[in-house]
Amino acid sequence: MRTDRLVAVLLLLQRREQVTAAEVARELEVSERTARRDLDALAMAGVPVYSVQGRGGGWRLVGGARTDLSGLTASEARALFLVAGPASAATPAVKAALRKLVQALPEPFRVQAEAAASSLVRDPQRWGSTRVEHPPPRFLDELQDAVIRGVRVRLGYVDREGAGTERTVHPLGIVAKGPSWYLVAGTAAGRRTFRIDRVSSVDPTGDPVVRPEGFDLAESWRAIADEVDRRRTPLEIRAVCVPHGLDVLRMAFGDRLEVGGATADGRIEVVIRGTNEYVGAGELAGLVEWLEVTGPPGVRDRLASIGRALVARYG
Structure with missing residues (x-):
């Protein structure tokens, strides 16, 4: 529900030049304290929101309430549209609204914003019965950035026997399987899956990813997960x-x-x-x-x- 509220607050800021916490609270039917926390969360997440103190103050978007979202940087646009993807907890209506907003982005941002919406899949079913929780792996952000920007990376990787290797891969998507994170990537030997907590280094090459025609991350992961389950x-x-x-x-x-x-x-x-x-x-x-x-x-x-x-x- 909080993801939905944050998007709703952002859309409210787009429609109005300035809003107060009380106005946000009335619109979203939450407490003023919750409204302030949501506005602070948007600012901390890198969305260009700032507060105006004093009498007649409130919250505004940098650059004013522009419907083309041109106040966003490329990274901010990508972060926003991650909530439109299959890994999001947002409702279908919110996701649909975000996809429409993609079309209003400046051209340089649009491709990466659309890529962000399909760069991540969450599979809540754990492998086996383990209940151990782990923090996000070290190179998660770098690999998701490579997926969104569509660039190859030189990947340092340590296998289950502890042997280290380095290879150039084509990042295609990120999957969260329970507490574990995986990179789905194209390699010289075909499509492979890498546990991100075993990645030892990530070095973007700048060369474009070769993406299979019609590739769908969620569909690809279902096939991978089915095969792993059968091997287990x-x-x-x-x-x-x-x-x-x-x-x-x-x-x-x-x-x-x-x-x-x-x-x-x-x-x-x-x-x-x-x-x-x-x-x-x-x-x-x-x-x-x-x-x-x-x-x-x-x-x-x-x-x-x-x-x-x-x-x-x-x-």
Whole structure:
């Protein structure tokens, strides 16, 4: 909601030569204290807003209330239009208004403002079950700037084994996956994904990025995330489930569950992805009331072993 308010305050400043905190509070139906905080936040974010003190004072945009937003610098325009992109918490109506405002920008700013709106994707689903929070990585701003400006970078990178490499890449977009940040980039070996917290250096070359025709960051990330999930869970456990047990399976396995068709006896065929047979059997052992595993044999054998162990211990 705060993103929506900040944009609404900016649009209000565009329409009027000057506004007071009380006027902003009435327009947005918030307290005067909240209105002042929002106006201060715009100024701190680099939007050219300033306050006029004393009787008859208020808040103004540098250069006056111009609808072409020409008081904005290139970096300020990019920052503003980040809230129009898919990573934004803004409502569809606010995003639509911002995209219309893009067309009113001076020509030198328009391309980069439009690039800013599609430079970032947020994927709230974490890898696995980790709950560790991390601060934004060191080179996040430099890489997003390279995406928006469309310039190649020489990227220093440390892989999971600790080996350092350097390569020239074509930055295509930034993705926030839970607490982790990734760069999607074109390389000599094809499209690759880099964890930004493993980036050791960023050196823009000034050469333009070669962007694949029709590239869509959100669509590309969905394909990448699906492939990573499949690599993390290579085992496919086949089973049949009673219809009223599907909700239990969906809660237990989420995206790892694939639902198929009905069998002759009215049960539902399902496939559950897992890391290995040992872990998979452990996850399924408590679901015998709803589920019958049909394969692979190793999972069935492990379930039988778990059953014998439970009977031996608990009778």
